Amino acid sequence: MILKVFGWSFGLTALALAGALYLGGPEVLLIVAxxxxxxxxxxxxxxxxxxxxxxxxxxxxxxxxxTVGIAIAVFGMRLVFPLLLVGITAQLSPVEVVTLALEGGSVEQEGTYAFLLEEAYPAIAAFGGMFLLILFLEFILEEREHTWLSWLERPLAKIGKLDQLAVVIxxxxxxxxxxxxxxxxxETVLVSGLLGAVVYIAVNGLGQL
Incomplete structure (x- = not known):
């Protein structure tokens, strides 16, 4: 049953580990693991x-x-989104960004993909952080039938009845x-964070249609 459900996942994981070992040796294998x-x-x-x-x-x-959401989360946010952000912040074409990513290089060396990604970190962290923070706040402020920590969850649920409280917080x-x-x-953190909030509100709104 496990192999039937997760067979492809196990197979792709094994390929990823083998690729890490082949391309980077034991050190990279450990990091990937x-x-x-x-x-x-x-x-x-x-x-x-x-x-x-x-x-x-x-x-x-x-x-x-x-389906689409998982694909966006796995490939879009983890692969395409960082490349896109580096391209925007460094004003590089998609081909140039991919080339830099494949070339590698030290984070301390100016002009490398790692260096540019580090430069874009505040924007990435603010955008993703706001999205996940609102999601988390809505979760803990939501009223639920079964509670584990009633002394904490029930007051939070009452407070959570205020409309858009999670977004405000x-x-x-x-x-x-x-x-x-x-x-x-x-400025970068504020703009990126607000964009993350806008995206969350838009996605949440679409989900309620």
Whole structure:
């Protein structure tokens, strides 16, 4: 049963590990293995939150979420999105960005893909962070039938009845973060974070159609 469901996943994972060993040796193999474990563990965590979102969707949007949405999450956000951000921030064409990514190079060497990706980190972190923060806040502020920590979950559910409270809290935290810890990149963090919030609201709105 396990192989029937996860056979392709196991096979692709084995190919990825073999490719890492072939291209980078034991050191790269270890890094890739750690990333795989991290990704799987985070995916379990995300699945719980995603399930609460899926419940509110119509059957049509549930299918779209589980097909197109997963494809966008896996390939779009992890592969295409970083390349796109580097291209935009460094004003490079898609071909140039892909070429740089394949060439590799040190993060400390100016002009390499790693260096440019590090430069784009504030925008990436703010955009993705806001999206996930609002998702998390909506999860903990949602009223649910069964609770584990009733003394905490019930008051949060009552507070959560305020419309768009999760978005308000997230934006306040974004402003605080931009003006304190990320003051050097305040404008970038604010713009990217607000875009992340807008995307979440749009996606959430589409899911309720």
């Amino acid at each position: 750690i990333l795989i474990v991290l990704e799987v563990s985070l995916s379990f965590d995300n699945a719980v939150i995603n399930a609460t979102v899926l419940v509110r969707m119509s059957p049509l949007w549930q299918k779209i979420f589980l 997230a934006i306040v935290l974004l402003v605080v973060a931009a003006e304190t810890w990320a003051s050097e990149f305040a």
